[in-house]
Amino acid sequence: MDYQFKDIEKKWQQFWAENQTFKADNNSAKPKYYVLDMFPYPSGAGLHVGHPLGYIASDIFSRYKRLRGFNVLHPMGYDSFGLPAEQYAIQTGQHPALTTEQNINTYRRQLDQIGFSFDWSREVRTSSPDYYKWTQWIFMQLFNSWYNKAADKAESIQKLVEHFEKHGSKDIDAVCDEDILTFTADEWKALSNEEQQRELLKYRLTYLRESTVNWCAALGTVLANDEVKDGFSERGGYPVEQKKMMQWSMRITAYAERLLQGLDTIDWPEPLKEMQRNWIGKSVGASVRFSLSPTLSEGEVADKAHPAGEGLGGAIEVFTTRVDTIFGVTFLVIAPEHELVAQITTPEQKADVEAYIAQTKKKSELDRMADTKTVSGAFTGAYVLNPLNGEKIPVWIADYVLAGYGTGAVMAVPSGDQRDYLFAKHFNLPIVPIIDIQNIEKEADPTKEGKYINSDFINGMGYKEATAAVIAKLEQLGAGKARVNFRMRDAIFGRQRYWGEPVPVYFKGDLPYLISESDLPLLLPEIDKYLPTETGEPPLGRAEGWAYKASPKSSPEERTSEINNSLSHGEGQGEAFPYELSTMPGWAGSSWYWYRYMDAHNNQEFASKKAIEYWKDVDLYIGGSEHATGHLLYSRFWNKFLKDLDLVVEEEPFKKLINQGMIQGRSSFVYRLNYYLTSRQKLTAEQEGEWLKANKDKVPLIFVSKEIADIIGNSRDERDLTVERIHLLLKDVLDQIDGRILLTESSENMVSAMHVDVNIVNNDVLNIDEFRKWRQDFENAVFVSHTGKYLCGSEVEKMSKSKWNVVNPDDIIERYGADTLRMYEMFLGPLEQSKPWNTNGIEGVFKFLRKFWRLFHNDAWEFTVSNEAPTKAELKSLHKIIRKVEEDIERFSFNTSVSSFMIAVNELTDLKCNKRAILQEMVIILSPYAPHICEELWALLGNPDGSLSYAPFPKFNPEYLVEDEFAYPISINGKTKMNLSIPLSLEVKDVEAFVLANADVQKYLDGKAPKKVIVVKGRIVNLVV
């Protein structure tokens, strides 16, 4: 029979499901191997061809590892909380759980028909209560922990309390808020419970902090960055402002150093590690306190020995990596939202400053960072003193300084920093050179070479010496110290949304307390609408009775053991305390999910100790590089935290990681001609307008082909030609009304490019019949082209439903089958590279599978294999492909193995090889790529059904590939002129003699001796003349 992919694929998918062929065992004598994919967000548009790219690669790898004798864990699940489901719920009123369920079903059906070897018995969904129970549980562990710098790990908050009770705050080195109190043990004990809780919150790994959000007053809601375009909401176009809000945060900065160091221990792509390093952004420098100088008048210089800060109304602290340039500081710039701004601004400057702050609020952080051309700022009227020479320095605010970075303040050294330089030039502030070789005529010169000038006691010193001297002096004065700063900020852990994990916290006053562990999971409540409340509270504010009462479930022992976090003083029996209204962010559920797969149905723990000790970590993780600084950093953070609590065994969760490139959509465009209809009858302007309105519908939409659209704007001839053609095409209609076509005057809007569904475009040619059916208003459309075909334009864009460029794998599977899709996606190019989707070459892959099938069949399509011994040439083909596939899989170069399979099958076809000894091995080698066809052939070869998945991978024998001659390329001055077959046994000298003795070579040399002869054995001969 011919290759019947539909029957074959259905048959084996069913077989695998029924026999649980890929169920992984938590107890096995085989070595373990954990292959993980980044689980998808189940969107309403369904799975598109970009999703499977990485999944196919990991599936090939998993299947290959099974053939190599590993116990492979290869699970799949859904990251099913998220914004789009909620947006859809807002529009339709349907519960997000419902649409999410539907979307998951679609995803599952689509995933199933691609033939993945997932162990579906371990599926997880982050939005399911038995999953998010554990997300909430981990949140509680974070709340109950603090970071002990001395031990360099997270510890129980109970330990901190015990320390406070015995020794007060002395000898505690913690990662915590800035404003912690200093107290003795007695003072601590004297604090009220509320005061103690308030203090402990400053140490907890998850805590409340003020942070900025996109506030849209018109919609009464906080918007995601994605929902804001140029300062306006994407939906509705309402203005958006930056607003401060109390939010849950995660103290990821506690782990900054470990996150940085850990990168050296994992096998990830170097660029990805580099992105994380840059994101963490460790910089070594110094913090310097500039004391405020409200009492001094203009021009006055304070006492040089003045101790910084004290008695002068506070100080502004800056962080700098170039403390050596401190004598070049001519102004300070602080963020417009810096807490001191209101306090230090003088009455004269108040209006300016407030206007500037208002302007800043309209800009997003990204806009502020991206715009380096516009210089803007406002003077506060305040001055600070340079701690080293007492010089008076004006304090400005400017939006290029971000409140969240460092201390939200910078010391400006215009001679050394370009940003400061432009600022100084713009506002006429002084620029003082501080290094002798500095050239600051046109721009700042950040050089570290040379000797210092204008710099007091460091004059004449070099960079290293000066830095040390300045820091020593600052420390002596108590005005600064050496400091390491990280660019990374604590991670905001809250969304003002419905469709996410509820935070297991209730409030007594403004203080948060954890609910009892026995009350987990805290279920998402039902609400009437998925919108914020009238007062601007998040949707959970709509839930009836969304408040905590001590649960009858919680035992007294449990309650007393949770002394610091729950209703521990007999409160709350009857009284109800409001729950947190925000939900957890998208990254919560995905920050630990790989552990749940290890033991997906455990309802006592997030995963059993035993399962975690067996699977340990992920051996191979495949996913997109767009997660570099989000998911992949948060996951490492949570993993390290869980490790500190001895809940997991590895410091790093993902041993090896491969980035798959993005599949982009290739959008197609049709070009609508913008025209007027006019009449030959003499009409007044008014009549003409009336007439147009009445007759517009009589002439259909006109689409011009791309070759016309490209030139019509600037070619008079083309315009005339096109109009003439349209007149001919529409003769009947136009005659009726005596009308004619007029194009718009402006060449820019003569045609409008419109997205057209890519599924009705083939190699840029529009299927006109389908197009007419696609939308009702296109039914009578008219098409103008030079070629007889309607050509579409194209652009590479993000794959998106709204751009009509989403390609669904279903159609391809219907037409060519899953094996073709799998191989084609790999054939497209290197896994790591982003590329636009196109199906131009899919025929070739399908033909290849058919050709492979044919090797096992005679001309009448009857299955026929011979048991004869293979020839040398056949063995050579086989072993070439064995080696190639081994090498390619190990380095994740799947595209090249597909090519090599094609070459092997072409060779075996030419050799008319149908020998079992060769073909049976070929089936095993190809099976990770095209599992269905291979299972079928494996069964036809007489093997037990399904045993292919665990068959041994063929062993490579190099003897079959030994060559004794090599066709050396002979080049003259580096350019290849000919090939000469030379025995590989010849050494370099003999090869040279052999080449020079050749008559053709002599012809090229024209009798002269070459200046130099380069021979690389087995590679090349180059003659320099």
Added chain:
RNA sequence: GCCUGGGUGGUGGAACUGGUAGACACGCAGGACUUAAAAUCCUGUGAUCCUUAAAGAUCGUGCGGGUUCGAUUCCCGCCCCAGGUACCA
């Protein structure tokens, strides 16, 4: 702006460590088979020039330089495209 990646025929790409640029496939052109079409098979296919032909010459891996006997590969400068930029996931 900043961080990261990419740019090779008409198209997707290959060339793994500095050693024959364009493997493999699509598309296109020509041919065979067929009443015809589909399918299949065969041949050709980077550009320019030259030649009856065989053959040959020059150019060519985003652009401009450099290192080298030799550069798609290494170095310097630039252009364009994509991803991330802290509430898309």
